[in-house]
Amino acid sequence: MPRNRLSHVDAKGRIRMVDVGAKPVTDREAVARGTMAMSAAARKQIRAGAVKKGDPLQAARLAGIMAAKKTSELIPLCHPLVLTHVSVELTATRTGYAIEARVRTSGQTGVEMEALTAVAVAALTLYDMVKAVDKTMTISDIELVEKKGGRSGHYVRGPR
Numbered sequence: 001m002p003r004n005r006l007s008h009v010d011a012k013g014r015i016r017m018v019d020v021g022a023k024p025v026t027d028r029e030a031v032a033r034g035t036m037a038m039s040a041a042a043r044k045q046i047r048a049g050a051v052k053k054g055d056p057l058q059a060a061r062l063a064g065i066m067a068a069k070k071t072s073e074l075i076p077l078c079h080p081l082v083l084t085h086v087s088v089e090l091t092a093t094r095t096g097y098a099i100e101a102r103v104r105t106s107g108q109t110g111v112e113m114e115a116l117t118a119v120a121v122a123a124l125t126l127y128d129m130v131k132a133v134d135k136t137m138t139i140s141d142i143e144l145v146e147k148k149g150g151r152s153g154h155y156v157r158g159p160r
Contacts, residue, residue: 008077017077020108028149029104032115034142036123038096042134047092056129057090060099064088064122068103068114078113081105086114088122096137099123112144 010016045051053059065086072080085104090097101118103111123139130137145157 015077017079018109020079023108023151025106025108026149027104027106028110029102029147030110030112030115030144031100031102031146032112032119032143033101033145034099034119034123035093035140036096036099036126036137037140038130038137039134042130042137043092043096045133046130051129052132053129056126057097059129060090060122060126061088063125064099064101064118067121068101068111068118071114071117074117075113079109081107081109081111081114083111083114086118088118090122090126097126099126110147110150112147116142116144 007018008015046056049055065088067074068086068088069083072078083103083105085102087102089100091100099119099122101115101122103115103118105111119142120139123142127137127139143157144155147155
């Protein structure tokens, strides 16, 4: 298949799942990031441990890990993968939180979608936990920042 063709579309324009059966098993890793901006009041409640629903950072971390494991159930053409590692970190920033997910597997296809899904669901969970304080929160800049393994090799996102 030419490199400029979409891998999930066949020659007749029909959606298809890519056959990865002939690809070699390699170690693969992906890192995705996103940001969450929120009000000073929301940041203060989180940092003081005063959110009535519980610890939103721990809930978001767990939700992100669970989401990575369920990606093939959420994204129609993703292959189910056995993940060997998933981490989700939420770091306080001046305006809210930075969210980073790192996902690893040894397999025939990469884990970019799992890392991106982990960030998105962690952010949505953080929103859900704090929405009573701030409905104006913004989730943004969810992006793949690095991937390793597979035919395309090592990718690192350059500066914007």
